[in-house]
Amino acid sequence: MYEVKVTEEIRVIDEPIKTHEVEIKVEEEIDIHEEPIAFKGESYLVKHEISYEYSKFDKTFSKTKNPIKYQRKHSGEKPYQYSQCEKAFSHKFNILIHQKTHTGEKPYQCSQCDKTFSHNSSIKIHKSTHTGEKPYQCSQCDKSFAHKHVLKEHQRIHTVEKPYQCSECGKDFSQTKYLIKHQRIHTGEKPYQCSQREKAFSRNIHLKSHQRTHTGEKRSKCSQCDKAFSQTNNLIRHQRTHTGEKPYQCSKCEKAFSHKANLIIHITKHTGEKPYQCSQCAKAFSNNASLKRHQRIHTVEKPYQCSECDKVFLQSNNLIKHQRIHTGEKPYQCSNCEKAFSHKGSLIIHQKTHTGEKPYQCSQCDKAFSHINSLKRHKRTHTGEKPYQCSQCEKAFSHIDSLKDHKRTHTGEKPYQCSQCEKAFSKKSGFRQHQRTHTGEKPYKCSQCNKAFSNNASLKIHQRIHTGEKPYQCSGCDKVFSNNRNCKKHQRTHNRNISGSVA
Numbered sequence: 001m002y003e004v005k006v007t008e009e010i011r012v013i014d015e016p017i018k019t020h021e022v023e024i025k026v027e028e029e030i031d032i033h034e035e036p037i038a039f040k041g042e043s044y045l046v047k048h049e050i051s052y053e054y055s056k057f058d059k060t061f062s063k064t065k066n067p068i069k070y071q072r073k074h075s076g077e078k079p080y081q082y083s084q085c086e087k088a089f090s091h092k093f094n095i096l097i098h099q100k101t102h103t104g105e106k107p108y109q110c111s112q113c114d115k116t117f118s119h120n121s122s123i124k125i126h127k128s129t130h131t132g133e134k135p136y137q138c139s140q141c142d143k144s145f146a147h148k149h150v151l152k153e154h155q156r157i158h159t160v161e162k163p164y165q166c167s168e169c170g171k172d173f174s175q176t177k178y179l180i181k182h183q184r185i186h187t188g189e190k191p192y193q194c195s196q197r198e199k200a201f202s203r204n205i206h207l208k209s210h211q212r213t214h215t216g217e218k219r220s221k222c223s224q225c226d227k228a229f230s231q232t233n234n235l236i237r238h239q240r241t242h243t244g245e246k247p248y249q250c251s252k253c254e255k256a257f258s259h260k261a262n263l264i265i266h267i268t269k270h271t272g273e274k275p276y277q278c279s280q281c282a283k284a285f286s287n288n289a290s291l292k293r294h295q296r297i298h299t300v301e302k303p304y305q306c307s308e309c310d311k312v313f314l315q316s317n318n319l320i321k322h323q324r325i326h327t328g329e330k331p332y333q334c335s336n337c338e339k340a341f342s343h344k345g346s347l348i349i350h351q352k353t354h355t356g357e358k359p360y361q362c363s364q365c366d367k368a369f370s371h372i373n374s375l376k377r378h379k380r381t382h383t384g385e386k387p388y389q390c391s392q393c394e395k396a397f398s399h400i401d402s403l404k405d406h407k408r409t410h411t412g413e414k415p416y417q418c419s420q421c422e423k424a425f426s427k428k429s430g431f432r433q434h435q436r437t438h439t440g441e442k443p444y445k446c447s448q449c450n451k452a453f454s455n456n457a458s459l460k461i462h463q464r465i466h467t468g469e470k471p472y473q474c475s476g477c478d479k480v481f482s483n484n485r486n487c488k489k490h491q492r493t494h495n496r497n498i499s500g501s502v503a
Contacts, residue, residue, distance in 0.1 A: 261287075309415075325415065 078088035080095050084102055089095055097119055100106070106116035108123040112130045117123045128134070128146035136151040137144040140158045145151045153175050156162070162172035164179040168186045173179040181203055184190070190200035192207035196214050201207045209231050212218070218228035220235035224242045229235045237259055240246070246256035248263040252270045257263045268274070268286035276291040277284045280298045285291045293315055296302070302312035304319040308326045313319045321343055324330070330340035332347040336354045341347045352358070352370035360375040361368040364382045369375045377399050380386070386396035388403040392410050397403045405427045408414070414424035416431035420438045425431040433455045436442070442452035444459040448466045453459045461483045464470065470480035472487035476494035481487040 261289075265290075328419075 078090050080090070080092050081088045082095055082098055087098060089098065100118035106118045108117040108120055109115070110117075110123060110126055110130075112127075115126060117126065125147055134144040134146050136146070136148050138151060138154055138158075140155070143154065145154065156174040162174050164173040164176055165171070166173070166179060166182055166186075168183070171182060173182065184202040190202050192202070192204050193200040194207060194210055194214075196211075199210065201210065212230035218230050220229045220232045221227070222229075222235060222238055222242075224239070227238060229238065240258040246258045248258070248260050249256040250263060250266055250270075252267070255266060257266065265287045274284035274286050276286070276288050278291060278294055278298075280295070283294060285294065296314045302314050304313040304316050305311070306313075306319060306322055306326075308323070311322060313322065324342040330342050332342070332344050333340040334347060334350055334354075336351070339350060341350065349371050358368035358370050360370070360372050362375060362378055362382075364379075367378060369378065380398040386398050388398070388400050389396040390403060390406055390410075392407075395406060397406065408426040414426045416425040416428055418424070418431070418434060418438075420435075423434060425434065436454040442454050444453045444456050445451070446453075446459060446462055446466075448463075451462060453462065464482035470482045472481040472484050473479070474481075474487060474490055474494070476491060479490060481490065
């Protein structure tokens with residue numbers, strides 16, 4: 001390995017000295033100049049070109065570049081350290097650029113807009129956004145660019161060159177900026193901090209996206225439904241709900257997804273991999289988002305708040321679903337009938353009423369269900385399990401929805417209000433049944449006599465006329481009834497007889 005020592009001596013003299021070109025092949029440790037070369041001013045020094053041929057890398061250096069600076073790319077040497085933050089740089093000039101991040105100085109202003117920049121090269125790059133000029137064209141494809149360095153980065157797509165390697169894990173990158181972003185995974189560095197709260201981010205783009213949650217800004221708007229988004233990638237994902245596009249396909253099965261994240265999560269079903277483990281319990285997850293959602297169970301954190309009723313949620317998607325109660329929005333429509341739903345899961349369950357598909361069967365009885373959650377709830381009728389307990393009384397329930405309905409008996413809350421009359425309900429099922437009194441809708445039809453009913457309970461009672469089933473027995477005699485109401489009515493005759501005999 002050969003080291004090159006460059007002795008630079010700048011001397012200001014009265015007369016300009018004519019520059020000349022010198023080409024030196026590095027074979028041993030030498031001084032670049034046999035005699036000191038003097039310059040009238042710094043501009044003469046910068047313009048002065050010296051060509052080097054560096055034998056180790058087979059690279060020729062021209063203009064202001066020299067082999068020492070090039071060598072530092074390979075050695076990782078950063079001899080110039082900034083005193084305020086201990087950050088180090090390979091070139092002295094980079095310290096001057098970095099210094100402005102501390103002072104906030106932005107002396108370069110665009111003449112066409114009010115945007116300011118800390119460095120002259122940044123304003124030059126910015127100006128091309130106004131002119132639209134793209135003079136640098138790729139020789140392998142028709143793509144053109146406003147800046148030469150962007151073209152060079154693009155060309156690595158064709159050459160598959162990845163010259164920047166992570167020293168921690170050996171991962172290669174085509175651009176320095178990608179390596180710097182990647183290294184923060186190892187260091188845990190989060191240099192971009194929100195001014196309104198203590199949250200910090202490893203990337204500036206993530207900070208900007210987060211800041212929109214404070215400002216409420218939604219720059220990206222859907223052309224088909226006027227829905228607006230704070231992030232462009234969310235708009236792109238949303239547009240696939242209109243086009244039905246699913247570009248991400250599983251290589252192991254034919255399942256396709258509209259979002260890449262969903263494909264990554266799906267692949268773990270094949271591999272069984274669960275690399276994300278909770279630090280407070282032994283539970284493991286296939287993706288980081290699921291782990292974060294789970295961790296809120298331990299912290300009891302509910303960061304997503306409804307602006308209409310102040311209700312808080314663990315997950316953002318639960319808030320979106322909840323807000324549809326206030327807006328009445330039902331974006332999921334059945335293709336077989338005109339029925340619409342506020343949740344996608346409800347549409348999937350409904351569609352099985354058309355197909356008659358019931359793939360989930362109980363192992364203890366022959367009962368089958370169209371949805372797995374319905375099977376899970378049903379199984380508790382066999383086990384007697386009631387995992388959901390009220391915190392205000394000792395009453396327990398087999399279903400979480402039943403617990404939520406019960407809690408409203410303590411709070412008196414009635415969140416479901418009829419838009420046609422002022423009647424309010426504590427249960428969603430009661431609210432739906434009531435709405436049918438206005439619409440006259442009777443969706444539950446008897447398969448044997450075509451009689452229709454507004455609710456499922458009434459249909460079940462009616463069907464016992466055909467089956468002859470009488471599940472309700474009087475506790476005072478052996479008489480049986482097809483519905484509970486008639487049984488209770490009959491029991492009162494025993495109570496009257498008892499009170500009459502006492503009198």
